Amino acid sequence: MNGLCPVEIKFENLDYLKKLISKSRGAVVIAERSTSDLWGLTPTIESAGVIWIDSIPSNPTQREVVNALKAVGDAEPNLIIAVGGGSSLDLAKALSAFRYMFEGGKATIEDITKAITSKSYTAEHRMIDIIAVPSTSGTGSEVTKWATIWDVDKVSKFSIECSSLYARQALIIPELTASMPASLTLATALDALCHASEAFWAKQTTPLVKEIACRAVDIIMTNLGPALRSPADIRLRRKLAAGSVLAGIAFSQTHTTACHSISYPITMKYNVPHGYACAITLDPVSKLNRPATEDADMLFECYERHGGLKNWLDDVSFGIVTLRLSAFGVKRNELQDIVKSTFTKGRMDNNPVDLGETDVLDILCSVF
Ligand SMILES: [Fe+2]
Known part of the structure; x- marks a missing residue:
């Protein structure tokens, strides 16, 4: 692994992203519906045969992780395309870390808290590849191996961190940030x-x-x-x-x-x-x-x-x-x-x- 940055970084345009999503049947797409409408992505996502998580509250907590796992359910995705700001990318990394830790993705808030605090997610297990498509120019999450999960009780902030959480690819599409x-x-x-x-x-x-x-x-x-x-x-x-x-x-x-x-x-x-x-x-x-x-x-x-x-x-x-x-x-x-x-x-x-x-x-x- 390249010590500086193991993530493939590509600068592309919106058409490239649409083509990528349309050929990613079975993948999970994490992208807020309102911004997907704005970028003209909605018809592509709806017809691509993907699992679409279309509501991403800012600063996701264990609850949003549990809900994302529920949305994926028994499906066995091998790719997550996360389009959005830091919260979308955080959620993608959490989903990648936890989906195959829990049978059928069934986990409670307590399960997620325990997995984070005990770092049990860092043990060798299947994770899901991520293509990170940042829609803001700021978080840098597309090239880091960590994510922030906020405590549902608002008493602390958790981090998850693991080399397997680097995105496979960072897809930089400057057009997305113009809105x-x-x-x-x-x-x-x-x-x-x-x-x-x-x-x-x-x-x-x-x-x-x-x-x-x-x-x-x-x-x-x-x-x-x-x-x-x-x-x-x-x-x-x-x-x-x-x-x-x-x-x-x-x-x-x-x-x-x-x-x-x-x-x-x-x-x-x-x-x-x-x-x-x-x-x-x-x-x-x-x-x-x-x-x-x-x-x-x-x-x-x-x-x-x-x-x-x-x-x-x-x-x-x-x-x-x-x-x-x-x-x-x-x-x-x-x-x-x-x-x-x-x-x-x-x-x-x-x-x-x-x-x-x-x-x-x-x-x-x-x-x-
Ligand atoms: Fe920051």
């Missing part, structure tokens, strides 16, 4: 910017990851503003898609760090979109990490070429979102409570500077 509203284009690109920046300074980074991460940061900072102003420009969408895939490859090697770790309770408790929840703390975390990061100037020179990270974030989000906690309904007296839930194992301890509760509170106060 995103500005807020989704922004949130997902900021997620990718965090993936690249965090990969750069992560404890597990490498010189190669740094080169890839800087290129991703530059592509995203160069093209996001123009793409927001000209949303139908496929050339700009292609650039953002490439930046997102590069960011995905970078953080697939390192995992994320403090920004992501701090983001999880903010998303869980206040429904702040993932990309915004991560980007809110990107500037203060970058400044804290700079002295502890070898070759940090590479990254900061890249930020500076675009006017500096803080200025660029303010400019690009102007008129769409205010990247402050108070703008999302967080109250100052709730910050201390948030702090307690920000220490995700494998993320916070992957930050180059060890952060304690007081440090995180300072960060949150600075972006309140």
Whole structure:
């Protein structure tokens, strides 16, 4: 297996995707019905003889995994085509991991929780090949071996991770991203910017990851503003898609760090979109990490070429979102409570500077 990225990455167009689906009888297609209508995919999916999971709530929990298993039932698919944002790709990986663990796909929420926490899904067993077709430019999930499943009781977030969960193929179709509203284009690109920046300074980074991460940061900072102003420009969408895939490859090697770790309770408790929840703390975390990061100037020179990270974030989000906690309904007296839930194992301890509760509170106060 290629250590950097075992996923075949293809850039194609919508017609290619339609042909792929129409010759995939027996496969599972995970694609939200409303967006499939928008992309003109619905007639192709309905006539292809596939199992169509057409409703994908954002931030899927064990319940959505159970429902997806039920939708597949006794069928024995050998391919999942997942078209959508991070949630579709997360659900595809969960379905791949769990379908053949449970007879007839019959599992309860408790079964899924147990399988995740005991990591029993990592034992050798049949999994389903995935073709990942991201419709946003941000999650990088098409080139990572992990997925997020949110706890149905909203007390924590689970990860599933296993080399067998890499997609067989990532199919990048920039046309799909052109229908995103500005807020989704922004949130997902900021997620990718965090993936690249965090990969750069992560404890597990490498010189190669740094080169890839800087290129991703530059592509995203160069093209996001123009793409927001000209949303139908496929050339700009292609650039953002490439930046997102590069960011995905970078953080697939390192995992994320403090920004992501701090983001999880903010998303869980206040429904702040993932990309915004991560980007809110990107500037203060970058400044804290700079002295502890070898070759940090590479990254900061890249930020500076675009006017500096803080200025660029303010400019690009102007008129769409205010990247402050108070703008999302967080109250100052709730910050201390948030702090307690920000220490995700494998993320916070992957930050180059060890952060304690007081440090995180300072960060949150600075972006309140
Ligand atoms: Fe992310």
